[in-house]
Amino acid sequence: MNEVEEIKHRIDIVDLISSYLTLKKAGANYKAICPFHNEKTPSLMISPEKQIWHCFGGCSEGGDIFTFVMKMESLEFPEALKLLADRAGVQLESRQSSDFQKSSQISKNRLYELNNLAARVFNKILISHPSGQPALEYLKKRKLTPALIKEYMLGYAPSSRAINGYLKKHGFSDLELQGAGNPDKFYKRIMFPIKDAMGNVIAFTGRVLDSEQEPKYLNTPETIIFHKSRVLYNLEKARGEIKTQKATVVVEGQMDVIASWQAGVKNVVATSGTALTSDHLQILYRYSPNIIFAFDSDSAGLTSAKKAYEMAIVEGFNVKMVDLGKFKDPGEMVAQDPKIWQSAVQKPIPVIDWYFELAFAKQKADLTSQEKKEIAKEILPLLKKIPDTIEQAHYVNLLAEKLDVSEEVIFSALKKVEEKKNSKVTAKKQPKKQNLTTAEFILAILLKWPEKIKQVSNDLSDADFKDENLLAIYKALLTEYNITKLRKDINREQLLKLDDLLLVVSSENAEMLKEDLDSVLKILKENRREDLKSYYAKEIKKAEMDKNTEQLKKLMKEFQDAISTKN
Numbered sequence: 001m002n003e004v005e006e007i008k009h010r011i012d013i014v015d016l017i018s019s020y021l022t023l024k025k026a027g028a029n030y031k032a033i034c035p036f037h038n039e040k041t042p043s044l045m046i047s048p049e050k051q052i053w054h055c056f057g058g059c060s061e062g063g064d065i066f067t068f069v070m071k072m073e074s075l076e077f078p079e080a081l082k083l084l085a086d087r088a089g090v091q092l093e094s095r096q097s098s099d100f101q102k103s104s105q106i107s108k109n110r111l112y113e114l115n116n117l118a119a120r121v122f123n124k125i126l127i128s129h130p131s132g133q134p135a136l137e138y139l140k141k142r143k144l145t146p147a148l149i150k151e152y153m154l155g156y157a158p159s160s161r162a163i164n165g166y167l168k169k170h171g172f173s174d175l176e177l178q179g180a181g182n183p184d185k186f187y188k189r190i191m192f193p194i195k196d197a198m199g200n201v202i203a204f205t206g207r208v209l210d211s212e213q214e215p216k217y218l219n220t221p222e223t224i225i226f227h228k229s230r231v232l233y234n235l236e237k238a239r240g241e242i243k244t245q246k247a248t249v250v251v252e253g254q255m256d257v258i259a260s261w262q263a264g265v266k267n268v269v270a271t272s273g274t275a276l277t278s279d280h281l282q283i284l285y286r287y288s289p290n291i292i293f294a295f296d297s298d299s300a301g302l303t304s305a306k307k308a309y310e311m312a313i314v315e316g317f318n319v320k321m322v323d324l325g326k327f328k329d330p331g332e333m334v335a336q337d338p339k340i341w342q343s344a345v346q347k348p349i350p351v352i353d354w355y356f357e358l359a360f361a362k363q364k365a366d367l368t369s370q371e372k373k374e375i376a377k378e379i380l381p382l383l384k385k386i387p388d389t390i391e392q393a394h395y396v397n398l399l400a401e402k403l404d405v406s407e408e409v410i411f412s413a414l415k416k417v418e419e420k421k422n423s424k425v426t427a428k429k430q431p432k433k434q435n436l437t438t439a440e441f442i443l444a445i446l447l448k449w450p451e452k453i454k455q456v457s458n459d460l461s462d463a464d465f466k467d468e469n470l471l472a473i474y475k476a477l478l479t480e481y482n483i484t485k486l487r488k489d490i491n492r493e494q495l496l497k498l499d500d501l502l503l504v505v506s507s508e509n510a511e512m513l514k515e516d517l518d519s520v521l522k523i524l525k526e527n528r529r530e531d532l533k534s535y536y537a538k539e540i541k542k543a544e545m546d547k548n549t550e551q552l553k554k555l556m557k558e559f560q561d562a563i564s565t566k567n
């Protein structure tokens, strides 16, 4: 057995995936809400027997434990291998890992070792060297316990700037020291090691002790193992809690993370040395679509806080914020009383409500038309960003009420708001490959096992097929049952599609599908129901806006009928 097989043998895919997602039993398999595309009903299936997973919803992703971890943690294969090897207790041959790294001049593993050693030295200086004493006093004043200092491996970089020399004595080269971002650049600073998903130290943030020193926070520059725009401080510890609490609390600094953790609010992360990016948000979305910001929103922090809120709205998060009240940051709140922080996180404010308050707070009771215009100008661009039409309609309604104008006026003003072109986001949302609908997957199975057709033909309808060629193949199959004959009945374009589809069934995912067609059909129906709901929600809203009561009645009835018969 090679290493990969050994790891696969030792790690059960159901155990692994359930440490990230909530699983439900579905026949012989399990299903979960797919973290790789936006959905409300679970389309991701996991087969304990085959030890594979596959999404039958919008994204068509699938594979084994390695592909899952690679996607979930945004890792390359060698990193996923290392992560799972650690989990399985399998020792990797070092020869193999250095093979993987031939391409890069400096080995990532060496940089992990270097940073881990540096972190241990900084920690030792903090807790037992006289030069670390003032830093230790400072942390004690902030009510950090020795256990917490140990858990977060906090340290102190003294003024002597001797860490590079120490690391060189331990065999690290100048090239490696530079590759790690030159640890000697940190001096007279409290050191916060930053870890990746596997718990490797990949970088540091150094906070000054003496307020004269600049800058207050210093970070390791980008290296081959540290990409600021993707790394979230504390995610490796917080992700389990994020899953159980069904929300991520995002704070601004490492001290806030640690204070929050100490106060028992453990679903907490922070960025390191950069503002929040859409990459950060996409990583967090895999764990939960709910985000709670606890940012300093005094006038200095307001612009960056608003930018983060708006990015999260665009990414489809349910965005809330903690009211910090008179406190500067969560750390201060916890220092006063951990309970204040706990209860503040328990009742966060929807961020859009806060925008409303902000806009209306400036104005007196009776609004002039000019004031109404100003408020609308402030709020409309935000409402434009809400991807969910129902939620958007809710706030349009609220704004209309508060401004004492009709909803139609707000809707038409909303249409005129320039949509800011965010090419990065839209480019990412484009599917990379041809995505099949659930029904089209089922067709692939039927092509290989036509005897299954009776089991499913009653449940499939033409509307389940996006691709008309695939629909034509399905219809031909219904009359033919025989693939050789079928080939003669369809045109050239359809023939090409047929061959594409047969490639799908050559994968082992098809086996899973075949054996649990009932569960897949259930997924099909649930997805269909969701699609139907959102279709009617849109149409009904349109009819309401047009004040078309006839149409409205008709749609309501159609909707009721569809919901009761389709399932």
Ligand SMILES: [Zn+2]
Pocket: 034, 035, 036, 037, 043, 044, 055, 056, 057, 058, 059, 060, 061
């Ligand atoms: Zn998916």
